Amino acid sequence: MSTQAFIGAREFFPGIGTIPFEGRESDNPLAFKVYDADKRIGGKTMAEHLRFAVCYWHSFCNAGHDPFGPGTRHYPWDQVGAPMANAEAKIDAAFEFFTKLGVPYYCFHDVDMAPDADDVGQFERNLKHMVGLAKERQQATGMKLLWGTANLFSHPRYMNGAATNPDFNVVARAAVQVKAMIEATVELGGENYVFWGGREGYASLYNTDMKRELAHMGRFLTMARDYGRSIGFEGSFLIEPKPMEPMKHQYDFDAATSAAFLREHGLDKDFKLNIEGNHATLAGHTFEHDLQVAADAGLLGSIDANMGNPQNGWDTDQFPVNLYDTVGAMLVLLRNGGLGAGGLNFDAKVRRESTDPADLFLAHIGGMDAFARGLEVAHALIESSPLEGWRGERYASFDQGNGQRFENGELSLADLRDHAEAAGEPKQTSGRQEAYENLINRYLVR
Template identity: 25%
Template sequence: MSYVQPGGKRQKVREVRSENIDYFQGMEKVEYNNMATSTDTNSYRYYNCSERVHSRSMEEWLKYSLSFTEFRYNGSDIQGRPTFSRSWDDNTNTIDNHKRCLKAFYDFCMKLGIKYWTAFDTDLVPQTDNWDENKSNWDEIVEYINEMSQKSQMKLLWLTPDLHSHPKYISGAFTSNEASTFVQAATQIKKCLEVSQRLNAECFLLWPYREGYNAIFQTDVAREIKLFSKLLKITAEYKDRLNYKCQLLIMPYYSSSGKNYGSYGNLMWQPNGNWNGDVLNRYMWDITSCLYFLKFHNLDRYYKVCTPPGHHMYMAGVYNMFGGVTITNQFDPCDNKTITLMMKCVIDQGAAPPGGINLRLVPKRDCDLRELMTSQVTYIDALARGLRVACNVISEQVFVKHLQQRYASYYSGFGSRLLSSDVSIEECEDFYKKNQAHNEITCTKSEHYNMVFQRYLDTCDHV
């Protein structure tokens, strides 16, 4: 025992020294400067975290989080080897290397002024086949993260189990034909939930990436869907037994025709506009299939849905299932219209979704540290700009008045009964017969209001 104690003390000294390293030396913290020039990419022109807009701070509305997964990307792709040589990452599968990567990531987030972060469980600890070693690694990394979070006032927004990378999950994790794989996935989720609670994460995310079938003639689809719902249910039940007060999130395997909103290495957060083959064979491949699945299995009381910007997000909001937004490099930060509509959707909900806005930005293969930061600033500022425009649109109530006029027939007379009381189809027929002569086609004024909306976008710098 006398030999172990001095060794432990020396190890602590080394850790303290490594924590004093500034991995982004010479790079200032990104601050708000609304007078920043076009070439000043180290300032926010629109994002002022403490500024109150529409009764909340910008930080509260946007609730940004950065992805540790993308931060650890090494520059490799299917055609090329790793291109990055980061001072904090020696590419070893050791607990010390994971700690250094976390330290650098915390420094990075603090330079950007972002308080939340997200990760897969496999990002945080070395993966081994030894149960006791894995437990020891988790204990050590949880203690380290909690210490770092206390010093920096940063917080883990969500943790998610990696249920797609391990070879065992080649045919799915929730829906594998092998019972042993289902059990392995359940065990991994259980541990991940426990770690998430110890790290005081606000949410817990599940991403059913490989849940589907390749050939219908060799798949018991009914059985697999029951297994899928079973694992989602026992996950929610275990969270309740832990007395863990977090929001459960789920992210379907999204696809959007003509748009590709995200990829990481060979993993597609949203695959190319291909509506054939494996995309349609996913059990949860868009917002509609996800909401139906959750509702049918009575899981909608536990889970909310993470979406990309656009249609999926609007539909999740309508059904009160909006859990968060995922932004990737494939989403164009210059698409001011989509960004503004996205932020208007958030404001219409009354608050940021529990999962906030998660920035999953993969660095370009020739990216240095300055470029790494600039890519984040680009998206952070673009979304803040959209928030400012959305607040301006809402405060002037131009579109609210237009909507009231457009749906005026539902505010009085027979139209007011259609949603507020029981109306039979026979009554609809009688009303139509008596009033068909008065049916007139009214202009929607879409061109006018498209131009009005565009002018709001064009005048953002005056907001």
């Protein structure tokens, strides 16, 4: 990436330069304390491990509105003129931010970047124009697209879903956006393509044929996969699980549900999962849990890095600062061999009460430092602590004898019965959870 910040016709974040790494003794709020992009951890740099991305929607489109009031931030790129002029100013602001922050990737929905339009042809022209500008800015800065996606949930036409809508005309209109965004992702060299089924679910089973809707969703994703491959898209398609909100029940409830759906429809060779921290907790899981389920299924593709508020039962999309979450996540990633072509996208927004331009930088710096520290700790736990040995010892009875034969499928239920009689009452063995937790704490404060 260019070391010089991208500045268009106007500087949108004046007074803020490229964010440096200054180490843990620094008291500069606009500097990284842990994230050193070039620092090597286990054979790869931090940048290569973490593959950070900035999301276009929360960072440049969300002015802080919530169900109880309008936005509190007044973005200068929204005050230029007509919608297309605003979009052109916004893309300059975005690339200025990306390069000053020093991330290698970004992500966007179609209508984040291009003005929406009910007319199909006008929508496609708007998107094509903005994709052309994005390509120019990528070439100028070295920025890359982690993934593209279509917003199939905000427009009123999608109030009853997109691919699962009971009206075929709406399903066809959703295909317009997906087709255009797959083309845009290919044009921009995007490494993945995401589907978040924001309204793919139901509000009431009284009026819903769930079996039919799920079949339609499988058919729609299959068509999208086939089209993407036909135009040269070689990356992964990603499903992003979420249990509810805005719908009462969403069909991509969690990692396990989404994995089963992909296998049922023969999509698991082309699709992986994009796991979001706050979505996992809404499903009653931990972030680490859904990552582990995806990894164990061979379907861990990418991450939306955020966290929720335990006092709020909704998707607060806060920047991740909980080190226990980041250590747990990085343990899963390191054991998985990394994310491949995926990355850590900050699908997070500054709080409604945070209204200074610098707040967007501070939020990303905090999240990047939190994951960098999680990486350091997780790597140390795996390489130099007793953690992996302890875990192995718990399952040592399956590494030899009848335990190993059981894992290999060589024993019958009757064989297990005979083994139990010969072995006698099993010895009680402590799970030692407190020892594991203390070990994590010891490495966190090193």
